[in-house]
Amino acid sequence: EIVLTQxxxxxxxxxxxxxxxxxxxxxxxxxSNLAWYQQKPGQAPRLLIYGASSRATGIPDRFSGSGSxxxxxxxxxxxxxxxxAVYYCQQYGNxxxxxxGGTKVEIK
Amino acid sequence: xLQLQESGPRLVKxxxxxxxxxxxxxxxxxxxxxxxxxxxxxxxxxxEWIGTVYYGGTTYYNPSLKSRLTISxxxxxxxxxxxxxxxxxxxxAVYYCARLSPHFDWLLSYFDFWGQGTLVTVSS
Numbered sequence: 293e294i295v296l297t298q299x300x301x302x303x304x305x306x307x308x309x310x311x312x313x314x315x316x317x318x319x320x321x322x323x324s325n326l327a328w329y330q331q332k333p334g335q336a337p338r339l340l341i342y343g344a345s346s347r348a349t350g351i352p353d354r355f356s357g358s359g360s361x362x363x364x365x366x367x368x369x370x371x372x373x374x375x376x377a378v379y380y381c382q383q384y385g386n387x388x389x390x391x392x393g394g395t396k397v398e399i400k
Numbered sequence: 401x402l403q404l405q406e407s408g409p410r411l412v413k414x415x416x417x418x419x420x421x422x423x424x425x426x427x428x429x430x431x432x433x434x435x436x437x438x439x440x441x442x443x444x445x446x447x448e449w450i451g452t453v454y455y456g457g458t459t460y461y462n463p464s465l466k467s468r469l470t471i472s473x474x475x476x477x478x479x480x481x482x483x484x485x486x487x488x489x490x491x492x493a494v495y496y497c498a499r500l501s502p503h504f505d506w507l508l509s510y511f512d513f514w515g516q517g518t519l520v521t522v523s524s
Contacts, residue, residue, distance in 0.1 A: 327510040329447075336496055336514035337447065348512065380447055384510050388462045389437075389449040 294318055294383050296392035304400040311368040313395045315381035320361045325385030328357055328366045331394075332377045340379075341366065371397070402427045404497050404515035412491075412522050418484040422497030422515060423477075430455040430475045435500040435509055438471065438482050440493040441517070450495075452506055453480055460506060487522045494519050 295318040305311055315326070326344040329337035339348040341357035344364055354369040368375055376399050381392040408420035422436070429436065438450040451461040453471045461469050465484065473480040484491060494517040500509035 325508065329511075336498075336517050337511070338514070339510065339512050342501070342510045342512075382447070382510070385507055387460060387507060388464070389452075391447040391449070393446045 293388055294321060294386050294390050296381055296383060296390055298379075298381060298392035298395045300395060301393070302396045302398060304398050305371055306400045307371050307373055309371050311366075311371055311375070311397055313366040313368075313379055313397075315359075315364040315366070315392050317362040317364075317383060321383055321385045325383055326357075326359070326364050327382045327384060328355075329380045329382065330375075330377050331380065337380060368397075373399075402499060402513045404499065404513060406495060406497050406515045406518040408518065408520070410518065410520060412487055412520060413524050414488055414522055415486055418482070418487050418491060418520055418522070420482045420495055420497075420518065420520070421479050422481070423479045424499075425478070429473065429478045429480065431502065433502040433504050435503075435506040436473065436480045437498050437500055437511060439496045439498060439511070441496070442490075442493045443519075448493075450482065450484075452500065454506065489522050492520065492522045 297316045299314045328341040331337045345357045356367045378394045378396045403425045405423045412418045434455045437452040451471045453459050468485045470483040496517045497515045498511040499513040501512045503509045
């Protein structure tokens with residue numbers, strides 16, 4: 293099983309600042325098979341990024357993904373008020389599918 | 401726009417069977433290369449993949465749940481279902497159904513549409 297470790301657990305930032313979220317895998321896998329989701333309280337996760345760097349339909353270009361091998365990054369270039377949420381990475385190239393533990397982006 | 405909706409009992413007694421159905425609207429569950437999945441989230445915790453089903457009936461389960469799990473698909477009624485037996489308090493969670501992005505290989509697919517989720521509590 294591929295274990296995904298996200299860091300930091302919590303990121304305290306102000307609107308307008310840049311957020312950098314990390315997702316590290318316990319073993320290397322194809323970078324084509326890494327997704328990022330955003331989850332707000334009481335809501336289902338929403339797909340942001342797939343294939344490590346491709347934005348899903350309707351996702352603003354302030355969200356970007358990068359990385360390969362075992363290290364992946366989600367960057368939010370300038371935080372908007374609606375971006376404060378929990379973010380999860382997920383690998384889908386190997387069974388069982390696994391998610392990271394999440395990074396909470398909170399208002400400083 | 402594709403929509404998914406979970407339904408089923410919100411309270412299940414320990415040792416009994418948890419049963420949920422996901423109804424798909426705005427699209428056909430039997431579209432080509434359509435895989436459908438269940439994911440759960442214990443209160444205040446992260447996401448766990450439960451299992452995936454192909455519209456033709458092939459299933460893929462998380463090994464941690466496999467011995468208690470059955471996922472099935474009902475194409476005429478455009479829904480798929482989850483049954484988890486011998487539940488304990490550890491199975492208390494929000495259960496989500498979701499679609500995997502269309503692809504001939506489910507391991508090349510991510511979750512692109514999600515239901516709103518339903519909280520199932522295991523308690524006597």
